[in-house]
Amino acid sequence: MTAASLKRIKAVSWKEFVQIKRDKRSLGMALAIPIFMLLIFGYGLSLDIDHVRTLVWNQDASSKVTRDFLLNFKNSKYFRIVGYTDNYRDIQKKIDNGDIMMALVIPKDFSQYLESGKVAPLQLIVDGSDANTATIAIGYVRSVVAGYNVNLLTQAFRERGLEPVNTVDARMRVWYNMGLVSTWFIIPGVIAMIIMIISALLISLTIAREWERGTMEQLISTPVKGPELIIGKFIPYFVIGFFDLTVGVVMARFLFGLPFRGSYMLLAILSSLFLTGALSLGIFISVIARTQLMASQLASLATLIPTMLLSGFIYPIFNMPKVVQAITYLIPARYYIVVLRGLFLKGNGMAVMWDEALFLLLFAFFMFILAVRRFRKKVA
């Protein structure tokens, strides 16, 4: 790269900076949207399912056995008994309205069955509309019942003065996110999403606007060459992207209490790769879109939706159909999110993440080449 070329890049960047600065609102939003998003995700949204709203119909309320049985639910943070009822109509109405998630029905001879050493049925009615929450809630009830049954068996042994009553004891340990806080899981994904959206969307709209207004032709007729123009346009958005990343990391650390167990240097390097790829993608989109409306549609289709759905941001990739899993390999955010989680939660280094790093490098490299070539073709 010659000195003249550097000078031209500088000029283009400078022009872009001035233009962004003049458009106060867009700049403000490029900085405010990330903060806003992090706040909503960090404070507002939780994937943790606890305090499942439960209605109880205890047809055998006079017995101590059922009251003791219900204590298992009352004392668990996973359930919140919101009320008692004595008919099915009430259950139906409350489930229809969404007031309760599930209803526990204890039949009237429940204690009698148990006291005479028989199998007592327990009915559970769950609102299955939100299948995920329902599955988890059923799982909680199953564990409670399993625990209760083991206790009954142990008791039977004790009553007869028989040993042995011990079986297995499971020691569960949770790594990386001991408290199972969903914020820890979501925030790194939000950072990746912000960078992808802000950078790709912003740059594709700006350049589409230049095409729309015809100022791109003016730029092209100057001595600035294609790659110089692209790099020049790049730099201001790169700065904004990095600023957003910094805001994200600072908020994650100090507001949401996430750990950061990896290296900041590695974060900077791998984020630059991702950012370069995302910005190149934005330029590529603007070149094929030509109008801002089209660019906004394409950008959201090419960046927002895949980043939200196919990156493992919320939905685990290993649960998707094989074909969809194969597609996720083409989504750069997939690798970046693994990197971010690795750095924040696991303290991974290059030894573990070299393949993700490699993919990010390839993404940045090919996207940049593609953007430059497409740009040249369009100009010619």
Place this chain on the structure above:
Amino acid sequence: MFERVKAILIKEFKQIFRDPRMKTIIFISPLIQIILFGYSANKDITYVPTAIFDRDNTKESREFIRKFTYSKYFVPLRYLTEDKQENEVLDKGQVSLVIRLDRGFGRDLKAGKQADIQLVFDGTDSNTAMVIMSYTNTIIGGYQQDILKERAEVAGFINTVPSVDLRDRAWFNGNLISRNYYLPGVISTIVTVMSLLLSAMAIVKEKEIGTMEQLTVSPLQPLELIIGKLLPFAVIALIQVILITVLGVLWFRIPLRGNLFFLLFATCIYLFTTLGIGLFISTISSTQQEAMMSVFLFYMPTVLLSGFAYPISNMPLVIQWSTFVNPLRYFMVIIRSVFLKGVGIEVLWTQLLPLLFIGLTVISLSYLRFRRRLA
């Protein structure tokens, strides 16, 4: 008046569809989205990548492990032989769970002593980890019961041991397929973003290229202008709803238990709000980029705080209150109820009323502002 509205309607449709790619985007992109959502947005954990570290390797330990591997969820991807592999598979994210049995497991179990099992979960995805934990709890509980029952049988009193038998039944979505819950929601988010974006950007574009002045000097009244400008987007949105619904029902087998016409009616009421906001954004934006960013700033919290992916009941109380002004919150309930519960206006009027109220407020305020701007 009718003539003039018609004229601007025709102009608007021509303008939207002049770019053939726009046609593709408007009708194909919702379909792509619904397919992506249908296949990826799935939190049902049916596959748990598992590593097994059996240092005991006795008949008992192998039998215990079979309880996991024979269940349909746990898939043993790795068999570990060394301590350090435990770190490796979890760091790399290859497995979500390591089951480890140390030496002496079988011996302790046979002797009636407490036999230890170690389970290490990758807690990164806390939600998934919790589901997997509850699966393991159930399996281990079942295993404990089996052993005790076996011993009770040997001791001869198995028939007198009581137990509780859980019979669970899920309403509305018997097989607990989360797709049935998500896809109707996706329809509402697509309608939201499309109607917002198209209306806001179309009006700002006229401002940006200066043709808005031409329209204002024409004999068109502001109201006629607005109707002509917004109606095409309402039509497009309704067509999108029909398209996505058809695809969802035919391809993904989403049950549509309620009335499609009621759904379209509710969509029309919902569109008052989104088109109204689009109109409002167009009055505060001077460039399409500004409009786009404003749309995004509105769209994001609207979707996140609508109960679409995150249950409202899980949110902090203050945020829960704030969702009462969120129009999508009501539309989300309506669309899901129509699909899954098959209820109609007799139940859903409680959602329709606030929706109508918000819609009328938003669109009249935006209209007033737009007229003032025009003057």
